Amino acid sequence: MPSLAESLAAAADSVTAELDRLLPVGDGPERRLREAMRYATLEGGKRLRPFLVIQTARLFNVGDTSSRRVAAAVEMVHCYSLVHDDLPALDNDDLRRGRATVHKQFDEATAILAGDALLTRAFEVLASPDTHGDPQVRCTLVAELASAAGDFGMVAGQMLDLLAEKLQPDLPEITRLQQMKTGRLITFACEAGAVLGKAHSRQRQALRAYAHDIGLAFQIADDLLDAEGDPATVGKAVRKDAGAGKATFVSLLGADRARAQARMLVDQAVAHLDGFEGEADPLREAARFIVERQS
Amino acid sequence: MPSLAESLAAAADSVTAELDRLLPVGDGPERRLREAMRYATLEGGKRLRPFLVIQTARLFNVGDTSSRRVAAAVEMVHCYSLVHDDLPALDNDDLRRGRATVHKQFDEATAILAGDALLTRAFEVLASPDTHGDPQVRCTLVAELASAAGDFGMVAGQMLDLLAEKLQPDLPEITRLQQMKTGRLITFACEAGAVLGKAHSRQRQALRAYAHDIGLAFQIADDLLDAEGDPATVGKAVRKDAGAGKATFVSLLGADRARAQARMLVDQAVAHLDGFEGEADPLREAARFIVERQS
16 A cells, blocks of 8 residues: 555646646747646645545545546646735735745736636536536536635635734634635545545545544644744745734644644544545545644 | 617616625625625626527527526626726726726725636536536536636637737737637627527527627727727726727727728628527627627
């Protein structure tokens, strides 16, 4: 059985190759747009969401092409959200994964349009017959990704995050914010394999519960990295939250309690997978990795 | 038979009511996002694309709910593209339809996110069983809207438009730009009715040809309004193209030849509808209206 590092690397390589195929640069002066889309997606990132799609799809013996295409669609949505989040009008970040952000490398207009086009392409990929033979499955994927990423999901979380400095959310409010901002897309990634494999609702529910817990644990770990990490290792600016006076799990709980909370969530996430055998081991290891990672 | 003005008003009212239902403001401080989505969609606009969806759907006896929901989805995509196009990093417009643009009324970050969420919601609406009973039809709609709106369609056209000042495109290049920027979405609007009604490919082809011609005619009329219109009537700033030294149909052909070209395109568009009887009369009248309008 491959190690977690090997499984993560295999998922990352596979989704990067798929993104490369799905995002041709094409002709015409407008290829600048498509170069920006490729810049935003082809390099780096942990590819955690693609890994989750691919591993949950394996639980139900879904074909590789299906899971790889859905993984690429989820990663397009994740990357689009980063491109827009990094813009001057939002988080104003110059650095992402150790490289210039899209609007620094290209320009703001191109970054806005490249994000728009990545989001659009994600739905095109899901709706294509190449992704799954059953159009009902494809419609479910489109509707659920849209719900996860939209104005009651990820984008609402981004809006709340922008308002957080002013609102000074408490712990339940921060939890709700993060559930929307990062949790919903992680949940979609974990449920997509079950949708592709037409899994029982009980299995789908277990994966949703797993996703809920690792999503929050992931965000707490992110806050800890911002509070304690080394920018050279983390690959982006740190201490941004404290600098902005922004409430986070760490500012509200303190680093030690936040760390304990993240570990508790991971134990809980692993327990949700009890109905699965050894084939879910990569998902169990990934949950543990989420709170141990240094970047 | 209702007049064109009555048909346009009926389509506008019907799609506005549908948008109102599909875009609830909801709870939480993030409702600011959803207020911006409603601001961007519920007021004004000619609703030309919804009209085209509704009228082409009537040719094939499609149910009102189906065509109204698809019309709303197309209008969401159109409005999102306007919100992002108006941003300071793109066209930097303060006025749209006689009102403050979304980033002026709210702020830039909210405008970016509201555009993102409208695009996302459009796909959610198309993928929902409420839109059509056959998931194959819904997948086709999702895939074709994404193709029309994406990085080889509308967004590529927006990118080309941004580069136009530098590139100084000639007539074939301007035509290609406008085909992508506005033509593709108009074509989707005209084909959607045929997809919903499972029309013969010959009928679909006729509607596509009609859409191609009215799309270009529409853009030429827009350029003429920019060159010759009164801002109070047009509802937005005019003389922007000439001020920016931007090549347009009018700058390349002159106003008289541009007007003649638009009229020729309209005649051609009407001829493509010869296979339809009187039920296509609203589409024929709409084609003529496109070049006669004053706003």
